Every structure is written in structure tokens, then in C-alpha cells.
Amino acid sequence: MDKLLEVKNLKKYYHISSNNMSSQNAVLKAVDDVSFDLGKGEILGIVGESGCGKSTLGKTILRLHDKTDGQVLYHGDDLFEMKHQEMTALRKQMQMVFQDPFSSLNPRKKISSLIDQPLRIHNYGTPAEIVEKVESIMEEVGINPHYKKRFPHQFSGGQRQRIGIARALALNPEFVVCDEAVSALDVSVQAQILNLLLDLREKHDLTYIFIAHDLAVVEFISTRIIVMYLGKIVEVASKEDLKKNRLHPYTKALFSAFPMTDPHQRDKKEKIVMGDVPSPINPPSGCHFHPRCPFAKDICRQEYPPLKELESGHFAACWLHQES
Amino acid sequence: MSEETLLSMENINVHFNTRRGVVKAVRDLSLYINKGETLALVGESGCGKSVTAHTINQLIPMPPGVIESGSVIFQGRDLLQCTQREVQDLRGTQISMIFQEPMTSLNPVFKIGDQLADVFMAHQDMKKKEALAKAVELLKLVKIPSPEKRAYDYPHQLSGGMRQRVMIAMALASPDSGLMIADEPTTALDVTIQAQILDLLNDLKDKVNMSLLLITHDMGVVAEMADRVVVMYAGRKVEEGTVYQIFDNPSHPYTLGLLNSLPSNDKYKNSTRLEAIPGNVPDLLSLGEGCPFANRCNWSSDVCNKSFPGKTELAEGHSIWCHNATKVIAEGTKTNG
Numbered sequence: 001m002d003k004l005l006e007v008k009n010l011k012k013y014y015h016i017s018s019n020n021m022s023s024q025n026a027v028l029k030a031v032d033d034v035s036f037d038l039g040k041g042e043i044l045g046i047v048g049e050s051g052c053g054k055s056t057l058g059k060t061i062l063r064l065h066d067k068t069d070g071q072v073l074y075h076g077d078d079l080f081e082m083k084h085q086e087m088t089a090l091r092k093q094m095q096m097v098f099q100d101p102f103s104s105l106n107p108r109k110k111i112s113s114l115i116d117q118p119l120r121i122h123n124y125g126t127p128a129e130i131v132e133k134v135e136s137i138m139e140e141v142g143i144n145p146h147y148k149k150r151f152p153h154q155f156s157g158g159q160r161q162r163i164g165i166a167r168a169l170a171l172n173p174e175f176v177v178c179d180e181a182v183s184a185l186d187v188s189v190q191a192q193i194l195n196l197l198l199d200l201r202e203k204h205d206l207t208y209i210f211i212a213h214d215l216a217v218v219e220f221i222s223t224r225i226i227v228m229y230l231g232k233i234v235e236v237a238s239k240e241d242l243k244k245n246r247l248h249p250y251t252k253a254l255f256s257a258f259p260m261t262d263p264h265q266r267d268k269k270e271k272i273v274m275g276d277v278p279s280p281i282n283p284p285s286g287c288h289f290h291p292r293c294p295f296a297k298d299i300c301r302q303e304y305p306p307l308k309e310l311e312s313g314h315f316a317a318c319w320l321h322q323e324s
Numbered sequence: 325m326s327e328e329t330l331l332s333m334e335n336i337n338v339h340f341n342t343r344r345g346v347v348k349a350v351r352d353l354s355l356y357i358n359k360g361e362t363l364a365l366v367g368e369s370g371c372g373k374s375v376t377a378h379t380i381n382q383l384i385p386m387p388p389g390v391i392e393s394g395s396v397i398f399q400g401r402d403l404l405q406c407t408q409r410e411v412q413d414l415r416g417t418q419i420s421m422i423f424q425e426p427m428t429s430l431n432p433v434f435k436i437g438d439q440l441a442d443v444f445m446a447h448q449d450m451k452k453k454e455a456l457a458k459a460v461e462l463l464k465l466v467k468i469p470s471p472e473k474r475a476y477d478y479p480h481q482l483s484g485g486m487r488q489r490v491m492i493a494m495a496l497a498s499p500d501s502g503l504m505i506a507d508e509p510t511t512a513l514d515v516t517i518q519a520q521i522l523d524l525l526n527d528l529k530d531k532v533n534m535s536l537l538l539i540t541h542d543m544g545v546v547a548e549m550a551d552r553v554v555v556m557y558a559g560r561k562v563e564e565g566t567v568y569q570i571f572d573n574p575s576h577p578y579t580l581g582l583l584n585s586l587p588s589n590d591k592y593k594n595s596t597r598l599e600a601i602p603g604n605v606p607d608l609l610s611l612g613e614g615c616p617f618a619n620r621c622n623w624s625s626d627v628c629n630k631s632f633p634g635k636t637e638l639a640e641g642h643s644i645w646c647h648n649a650t651k652v653i654a655e656g657t658k659t660n661g
Contacts, residue, residue, distance in 0.1 A: 049514035156604045186368035187541065191585035191600035198596060213514070216544075220587030220598070257519035259544030261588050263567045266548050274516050276483045 003076075004175060004207050005038040005061065010070035012053075012060045016281060026281045030056040032231035033070075035307075040174075043201070043208045045222030045239075047215055047254070051280050053231040054211045058177045061209070062094055063087065074175075092122055095168035099180035101160030105152040111138075111163055112148035118170045133170065140203075141166045141196060158189035162196065169200060177209045182217060194221055215258045219243070227251045230280050230288040233307055237314040247316040250289045287319065295320055330535050331380065331503055332356040336394035338375050341387060347608045349375040351559045352632070353394075357503065362529065362536040364550035364567070366543065366582075368605055372559040373539045377505045380537070381419050382411050399502065416447035418502035420495035422488070422509045429491060430479040436490050437463075437475025443497035462493040465531075466524060485517035492524065496532065504529075505537045510545065522548055543586055547571060552641070555579050558606055558616035560632065565642035575653055576644040577621045615647065623648045623655070 012031040030053045038044055046054045059065045061072055063079045072079045074090065082090065098104040105114055112134055119130045135145040141162040143155075152160055161181065168176055178197065182190040194217065200206060212218050218225060225242050227235040227250065235248040246252045253274055260266075274292040278284055286303050290296040299319050307317040338350040350372040357363045365373045378384045380396055382403065396403040398419070403411060415421075423429040431439060440459035444450040450458065456475065463471035466489040479487055488509060495504050506525065510518035522545065529536055538549055546553055546567065553570045555563040555578065563576040574580050581601035583589065592598065603620040615621075618628035627647050636649040646652055 049516060158604055186605060187543070187582060188368060188585050188601040189604065191587070191598040192602070194587065195597050195600055215515070216586065216588035220592055253516060257516045259515075259518070259522075259542065259548045261543045261547045261571070261583070261586055263547045263550075263571050274520070276485055276517065277514065 002040040003037050004040045004042075004074070006071075006073040006076075007037075007061060008035050008071040008073065010034045010057070010060060010072060011068040012056055012065060013068040028281050029231045029283070030280065031060060034228075034231075034233055035070075036226060036233065036236060038207065038209065040207055041205065043210055043221055043223045045218035045225040046209060046211045046228060047213065047218050047225060048228035049213065049254075049277055051230070051277060052228040053280075054228050055179050057228070058096070058179050058209060058211050062096060062177055064096070088122075092171045093173050094175045094177070095171070095173040097161075097164050097168045097176060097178045097181045100184055101157050101164055102152075102184070104164055105160060107152055110149050110151060111143075111155075114152070114163060115148075115166050115170055118167060122171055124171070137166045137170050140200070141169070142192075156189075157185055158192060161185060161193050165193075165196065165200070169204070172204065174205065175207045175209075177211070179211045180213070181210070183212060183214060190217070197221070215255060227254065230278070230283045232288060232304070232317065233315075234289065234318070235314075235316045236307070241311065241314045245311075245314070247310060247314065247321055248289075248318045249293045249295055249320070251316075253292070287317075328359045329356050330359045330361075331396070331398045331537075333376070333380070334395045334397070336376070336379055336396070337392035338372070338379055338384065339390045339392050341390065342609075345609045348611065349389075349559055349608065350379065353556075353559075353561055355554050355561065355564070357535050357537060359535055360529070360533060361551045362538055362549055364538045364540060364546040364553045365556060366540060366546055366553060367556035368541055368582075370558070370605055370608060371556040373556055374507055376556075377421070377507050377537065377539055380503075380505065381415050381421060383421075413447070416443060416497075419505065420497070420503070421505040421507065422491045422495050424508040424511050427479075427484065427487065427512070430487060432479050435476050435478055436482070440475070440490070440494055440497065443494055447497075458497075459493075462496055463490070465496065465528070466490070466493045468493075483517075484513055485521060488513060488517075488521055489524065492521075492528070496528065503535050503537060505539070507539045508541070509538070511540070511542070518545075525549070543583065544588070555582070558608060558611060560616055561645065562617065563644045565639075569639060569642040573638075573642070575638055575642075575649070576646055577623055577652055578617045579644075580652075581620070615645075623652050 010031055011033055014028040014030055016026040016028055034057060046057065048054050056065065060067055067080055115134045115137060116130050119133060124130055124133060134148065138145045138148060143159060143162050182193050185193060201208060210218060210221055219239060222239050224238050226233055229250050235251045246255060278291065284291050286301045287305055290300040297319060305317045305319045305322065307315050308322050309315050310321050334354050336350055336353045340347040340349055353376060365376060367373050379391060391404060437456055437459045440462060441452060441455035444455035444458050460471045460475050463474055468474050468486060468489050510521050513521060525536065540546060550567045552566050554561055555576065557578045563579045570579065574583050584599040585601060587598060601620050606616055613631055614629040615632055618624040625648060633645050633647040635643050635645055637643045
């Protein structure tokens with residue numbers, strides 16, 4: 001498989017100004033030493049609870065945020081080494097679909113000018129060509145081009161998300177990061193948008209990173225899944241492997257907490273009792289998950305376990321499965 | 325049915341007079357909740373599930389809201405005929421409510437212990453000290469660690485899950501808990517926290533013998549929690565049954581579509597496309613007298629646009645409201661199987 005993207009030891013820290021008089025500034029490690037590869041044509045799902053760094057990771061990969069340390073190689077070139085012009089040219093290749101279809105579209109712009117904005121910025125062609133492209137992309141995402149003079153508020157949530165997708169796809173990118181792209185939508189509309197994303201991927205040969213907190217959605221759409229906890233990757237595996245064999249206790253807990261849509265299963269479920277997610281500003285020592293982990297050993301409290309390939313293509317960072 | 329009915333709503337119609345016209349948010353809705361039961365009210369945004377809840381404890385802002393007709397019988401009394409004062413007393417003592425947003429439903433400038441104590445002072449004429457002790461007791465009941473200390477915390481010092489526990493504690497402050505209405509109680513929470521809160525609600529339900537009206541859009545939460553389910557669409561009840569009837573044998577085209585669009589559905593194990601319901605949720609302003617689901621329905625016929633169908637009873641306690649019920653049942657199970 002062709003490598004589209006290599007993320008190497010990526011770190012993104014935020015310095016939080018202290019609210020009391022102490023001179024020490026706190027550091028929030030939103031993304032802490034994350035490495036993974038993304039092959040062409042993959043749909044890589046990233047799951048985790050709020051505050052685990054999944055959105056920050058998605059944005060840092062696209063260089064929408066600056067990094068603290070590490071590398072993001074896109075076809076072998078480091079994004080953070082690129083000059084402004086090179087980066088602008090490359091932005092055509094990589095796009096993003098945002099979560100909230102209500103706040104991510106400028107309410108004062110007509111749909112046509114929302115969709116043609118990226119085309120104009122990147123000098124797509126003559127005005128006539130741009131109009132033609134806008135209409136064809138609207139048709140593709142399932143919005144009647146007849147409505148192009150309307151404003152965002154005249155559309156429903158699902159239609160707005162289609163417009164967001166049209167904007168992202170206007171420049172024929174090869175790589176799209178979808179950050180909670182369906183979580184604001186009703187279930188019946190969510191299914192439509194997931195199908196649309198899959199159709200477009202087939203047609204345009206796209207590679208997706210799909211960030212979501214809804215495990216059912218991620219399990220359905222992804223080919224491979226990354227599970228994150230407090231800025232770190234705790235498990236990576238193909239969708240099938242992760243379904244068969246969840247290695248990290250956090251992955252197990254997360255999936256078992258997710259409500260199953262079968263009332264016959266409800267009494268059979270194993271209950272894993274867990275407290276709250278600790279603050280990412282001062283994560284617990286050693287493995288960040290140890291205070292909530294039923295299997296924590298001494299070493300878990302002292303040292304963070306490395307992410308290790310335990311089965312072919314199946315990585316987990318847990319002392320239960322490796323020697324120190 | 326031998327169980328005792330705690331609350332029954334009959335033919336409720338709730339309208340909102342807006343500048344753009346009359347929004348018929350809830351139409352001809354009837355439902356009942358038995359003692360000790362969990363009834364889930366499911367539907368997508370705008371289907372009227374929250375308005376239904378607010379009708380029970382009369383939190384509908386009037387104007388613009390108008391309860392056009394109907395009755396809400398709670399323990400033999402029609403709440404819609406009660407005075408404000410009487411309803412207010414009920415709200416603090418026998419009908420309590422948990423809201424979706426634990427961040428915004430607690431007052432940020434008061435300690436949580438004080439906010440809890442307020443309920444006792446307002447409704448049970450307790451002295452502050454006694455009320456505070458009761459508050460700590462409740463915090464213990466909802467499994468907040470070191471409740472004596474936490475009672476002196478402000479809401480911002482607690483996590484989202486903890487805040488929702490405080491909300492539940494507040495709802496439990498009523499002495500003889502009759503009905504607890506939980507409006508999307510876990511929607512704002514992470515799944516591991518959601519699981520804990522749902523567990524807690526189930527535990528408490530047995531402990532204090534209350535009934536739960538659970539309002540949610542999440543079919544997973546319904547499957548875990550409910551005894552019976554009412555499915556709503558655009559202000560109308562379209563299907564009603566026990567949780568097993570609804571999940572094993574969904575029969576209304578909308579319920580079928582809703583369950584089919586869940587990516588967790590078993591049939592998508594090897595499939596790469598979901599069976600989505602085409603179209604969008606209709607605008608409540610432009611709804612006619614017909615079945616609101618008609619324009620998205622595979623089985624719709626001319627009559628569907630003209631009038632809302634009557635009830636078709638499929639089994640004891642399991643009913644759908646659909647003109648083409650027989651056809652849908654014959655073909656629907658096929659596509660669902």
C-alpha cells in the first residue's frame with residue numbers, strides 16, 4: 001500500500017496560563033508523541049472520549065495548528081518544513097469537513113459563493129468554469145444546483161453538511177479529514193451522509209481520516225481504527241481485528257460502555273465500573289489509564305507502556321501484553 | 325393490564341404561535357406510564373418529545389405555547405386543570421426533571437450543597453442545617469465520592485458526569501418520588517460516563533420506586549433502559565410497544581427506517597452502504613392533516629397525504645399508526661430480516 005501520510009512522534013502542547021499566582025505555567029499535552037501511517041485509500045477512524053486529543057490531532061496533521069514537535073510527512077515531504085506557497089498549493093490536496101454544519105458556514109454568503117470560494121482562492125479557472133464546477137459538485141453531493149442563490153439558514157442540518165462536504169471536495173482533494181462530520185445530525189440523516197461520503201470516496205479515490213466519538217459510526221465506516229486516550233494512542237488495529245480482539249483495557253471499557261441496540265443483550269453485558277476521565281493537564285503518572293484500569297500493576301503506575309505490535313498490524317500500549 | 329397507571333396523557337395538542345405561523349408541536353398524543361416503569365420517548369429533533377415532557381410539568385412557555393386540548397392525569401388529578409401553585413408543589417415533590425445540559429442547568433454562583441438544600445427548604449420547610457445534611461445524603465445516594473466535601477464545591481469544579489449526578493440528586497430530593505422525567509440525560513456525556521449514569525438511574529429506580537420517562541434520540545439508550553417505547557415523528561405517535569416488540573418486530577415504516585439507519589445494525593457486518601431514510605424531517609409549519617412521514621415513506625399511497633391513520637393493534641400493547649399497516653408488516657419484516 002502506498003503511504004499517503006506518515007506521522008512521526010507528533011506532539012502538540014498547549015501552555016495554559018495559570019489562573020493563580022504561581023509562576024509555573026501548566027502544559028496541556030493534547031497530542032503526545034503520536035505516530036502512525038496512513039495508506040492511500042484507507043479510512044482511518046480515530047475514536048476517544050472528549051479531551052483525548054482526536055480533533056487536535058486531525059487539525060495538526062493538516063497544519064491548521066502548529067506542532068510542538070515531531071513530523072508529518074505527506075508523500076514523504078514534511079508539512080512543517082514547507083514554505084507558505086508550497087503549503088498553499090498542497091492545501092488543494094487536503095481538506096477538512098467540520099462537525100457543526102450550523103456554525104461552519106458563513107450565514108451571510110450564498111451557497112454558490114461558499115462553494116466557489118476555494119475555487120477562486122486556488123485560481124481554478126475562468127468564471128464560467130467555476131460556475132460549472134459549483135453546479136456539478138452540488139449535484140454530486142445531492143443538492144439541487146437550482147438552490148445555489150440561497151443562504152445557509154434556508155437548509156436543514158443534513159443539507160448544510162452536504163454543502164460543507166461540497167466545499168471540501170470542490171478542489172478534488174485526495175485526502176479529507178472528517179472531524180465529527182455526522183455527530184450533529186439525526187440518525188436518519190446521518191446514514192445518508194455516511195453513504196454520501198462512501199460514494200464520493202469510491203468515485204474520487206479519496207483517503208479519509210474519520211474522527212468521531214460514536215463507536216458504531218466509526219466501526220461501520222473505517223478500515224482501520226485508532227483509539228486515543230489523553231493525548232496518546234492506546235490501540236491501533238484493522239476494524240476486523242478490533243472487533244475480534246480488543247487488547248487494551250480502555251478499548252474494552254469504551255466499547256462495552258457503548259449502548260448496544262439490542263434489548264436482549266442488556267443483562268448479559270459485562271459492567272466495567274470506571275471513574276471520570278482525569279484532567280489532561282496533569283495526567284496520571286505511568287500509563288494514563290491506570291487509575292481507571294481494573295488490571296493495573298505496579299509498573300503501570302510508574303512507566304508509560306510503548307505502543308507495540310502484538311499481532312500483525314495490531315498495536316497496543318499496555319503492560320499487560322508486554323514485558324517492561 | 326394489572327399494573328397501576330401513574331400518569332396518563334389523553335389527546336394532547338400543543339401549538340406554538342410563531343411569527344411564521346402555528347407550529348403544531350404535539351398532535352393528538354396519548355400515552356401512559358405505569359408505576360415503576362421506564363417509558364422511553366424516542367424520535368429525532370423536532371418530533372415533539374421534549375414538548376411532551378414539558379407539558380407534563382407545565383414548563384411550556386405560554387405564550388407562544390398553547391395547550392389546545394387534552395388532559396394529563398397524574399395520580400387521579402388533571403394537571404392541566406390545576407393552579408400554578410398546585411403544579412409547583414407537585415414539581416418539587418412528585419414530578420422531577422433532569423435536563424440535558426448539566427453545564428447550564430445548575431446555578432454557577434451557588435455551592436451544589438446549597439442548591440440541593442434549597443429543594444428541601446422550599447418544599448419541605450426544613451431548616452438550613454437539616455437540609456444540608458439531607459443534601460449530603462443525596463450526594464452519597466448518587467455515588468459522588470466524598471460527598472461531605474463536594475457539597476461545598478461550585479458546579480464548575482465538577483466534571484460533566486458529576487454535574488449530571490448532582491442534577492439527579494436534585495430530582496431525587498422529592499420525598500415520595502413519583503415520576504422522574506429525564507430529557508436526554510446523557511447526550512452531553514462521553515460513553516463511559518453515560519454508562520455509569522444509566523446504571524445509576526436503573527439502580528435508583530428500584531431503590532426509590534419511581535417511574536422514569538426517558539426522552540432520547542439514541543436507540544442504544546432505549547435498548548438498555550426502556551420497558552416500553554413510544555416512537556414519535558413530527559409531533560405524532562407512530563408506534564408504541566414494549567422494548568422487545570419495538571426492536572424485534574418494528575412495524576411502522578419510520579421505526580423500520582430508523583433502526584435500519586443505525587450503523588450498529590447486525591446486517592451491516594459485511595455491507596458498505598447503509599439503508600438511509602431518504603429526505604429530511606419535515607418543517608412543522610407546513611404539515612397538513614396527513615401522515616407526516618408520507619413523503620419519506622416507501623409504502624405511502626394517496627390516502628397517506630389526506631388523513632392521519634388510526635391505530636392498528638398488532639399484539640397486546642404493540643400498535644402502529646399507519647394506513648398501509650398490513651402491507652408494511654408483510655414486506656417490512658422481509659427487508660428487516
